Amino acid sequence: MTKTQMTRKDYLLDQKQKGRHIFGVFPAQYPKELLWAMNVVPAEIWDPPVEITAANAHLQPYICSVVRFGLELVLEGKCDFLDGFLFPHTCDSIQNMASVIHDYIGANKPCYFFYHPKNPHGKAAREYYVLELKNLMRSLEKQLGPLNPDALKQRIQQGHKISSLFGEFYDLRAKGELDVGNGEFYEQIRRGEYLFPDDLIPELEGFLARNKGKGEKRLMPVILSGVLPNPPEILTLFDELGVRVSHDDLLIGSRRLLVPPSNLKDPFKQLAESYFSMPPCSTKGAPIVKRREYLLSLIKATGAKGVIFNVVKFCEPEWFDVPNLTDELKKRGTPTLVLDTELNQGLSGQMKTRVEAFVEMIS
């Protein structure tokens, strides 16, 4: 079986057999390159296809489904083959879920926590980020042995390569020069949530070679904002309605993938510089002005006719930003649609009708 044909689980098991360590990583921002350099395959846990049953005994119904699905996966024993967990400090719900798993349920495997600064403005935050990276490295070293500094440099280079390939994906799509539907695009993007860079890079290159230059320029361009493109059926609906997501402001998308490269010598400082120059994100405490400007720049660059905010139900970081962002966009003549989404629930009739009506309005 080729890597492309393997399921996520098969791929991860195959990697494990090859001697790599597999870590379950919860959303959202973390230093992938450091994990790769320590021979760890980070397998991100966002919206696994499980049914929430066991997690109901641990979490109230008003907690977002990313957290509920993640915990369910752990409780069902589907993470038993993993060698560790990494919990980035994304929001209150992830923070407490990390503690529930580590302190109350017992993960039976090493749990690491990664705190990224929420005060992104000062020098203190940058220095802290570097120290936090080193702290994570030292903790991982206790389990996995010493980090090879050359390996880190090499993985950072691979990280740059991946970002530039994703950058190319996004640019071509923006120009209507990528011959893939919305679903296929995000399927490919999301394979980066678990493929090791040695496998991801050739796969992305192959994808580009196959699909470059034949895109459908006339499709209606819109920007997709939110955490992730779920339910996936919404992407199929866009295809059916002749909508091209011309760019996104998704947490699994441009906010994490389009990482500007850094030329600093010190690899830790390099990682820090890249982190602080990523597009603005609600989970990093980005000011509204920056998010507004970012969205406006995407609209301008891609000629988008509207913005769809596909917001995960109960996601506080996102829901707080939505009113001001929609308001500002409307003031500038860009129509917006806000969807309140439960993950993996398919496309409800109401959601479908709202999307159809929105597309009709902007057409």
Add this chain to the structure above:
Amino acid sequence: MSFAQKARYNFMKDLGAPALMWLRQSQRKKRPRKPNPYLGPPLKCAGRLREIMTRHYYLSRFSKGAKPVAWVTSGAPVELLRVFDFYTIYPENHGALCGAQKKGPEICSEAEKKGYHPDLCSYARIDLGHAFSGKTPAGRLPRPDLLFCANNICQTVLYWYKELSYYWNIPLIIFDTPYNFQDIREKDIEYMVCQFEEMIPELERISGCKYSHDRFMKIIGIARESASTWGRVLATMKHRPAPISIFDAFVHLAPIVSLRGLPIALDYYRILLDELEERVAKGIGAVTNESKRLMWDNIAVWFKLRDWSLLFAERGLNFVAATYTNAWAETIHYLDEMSPFESMARAYSLVVLNNSLNYRLKLMEQMIRDYQVDGLVILSLRSCKPYSVGQYDLRRLLGERLGIKSVVIESDMTDFRAYSEEQTRTRLEAFFEALEV
């Protein structure tokens, strides 16, 4: 700051506010409350507390232009702002006030009209609703010159204050306190100290005042003393019968939240403590027939405070401990004039909500023992993820380890649209049965 506004503020402070207090008091004397057979005599201090808080909100109306005004989160290290003479307003305290006066849904809906989702924290919705509509039972709140936010209680405050900052185009200072997944680390302290250093020039610029280290040390001393006196107030509930209940403590918490670092808060808690010690000596309880003692986990349900204090008192149940009221006594003792910044970093980042759930479990175990608690009421608050995520396991583990009986009730602290009287009553009845009361 203008001279005229300062003169007006001083006039109101020296004459207007005392006149208002006098008027209120004389009106109140005319309608004394009927004693309740299940509750102990009301605290004599209650009048003084009312006076202090009314004066605080009343004077705030005249503060704009006379002093720099800051809106501050409940867990923020306000001691530093006091050096620059900021008039501080606590939107969470204001939210509680709106909740107690049953104004939550009305003011929240002003924020909802602007697109803020009803699932968001209701303190935030009340505050934003007030910002958009001006609605408040407090008369009028001064528009801030600065927003000061610490994420040691939740990340929500960060999202919420960002909105205010954007809406009013005013500066926001964030004090970022890394979450203690395990023990606090030296580098966390250093990061927080560096943030203080970065803040000072900004605070000088906004307030027009120079930083004074001597003043800061004095304020640190007052804050520590106030918090430790507050801690002693809470500790009186270790006595049987407890001279106050947690329902009282929820109310008497206001000065330590809103006026921390000011002499008035310390003076008040000294008076309160004297009164409680006298009650202990005389065997006067908050509940006339205290038979079982309970612990509360989470923020208060402000719109049910009076109803529930009666409901429980009728059965001889008294709440003697709460993680929430304890939060302002728990770590402020770290404050130390000799190392003000480091100690402040420690004091503010070690609060219960910024620590792992293991910490909370141990803290609750200790409190259950110290306060001889027989039962636990866990409030699951849809507004508050950091307080609520993990409570189901907390309940299970405390039950397994200590055999403590408990109940989980669902509500919101101010928005009674998210509260079901029927469901709560059913759960509480079952709990009372289990406690055999």
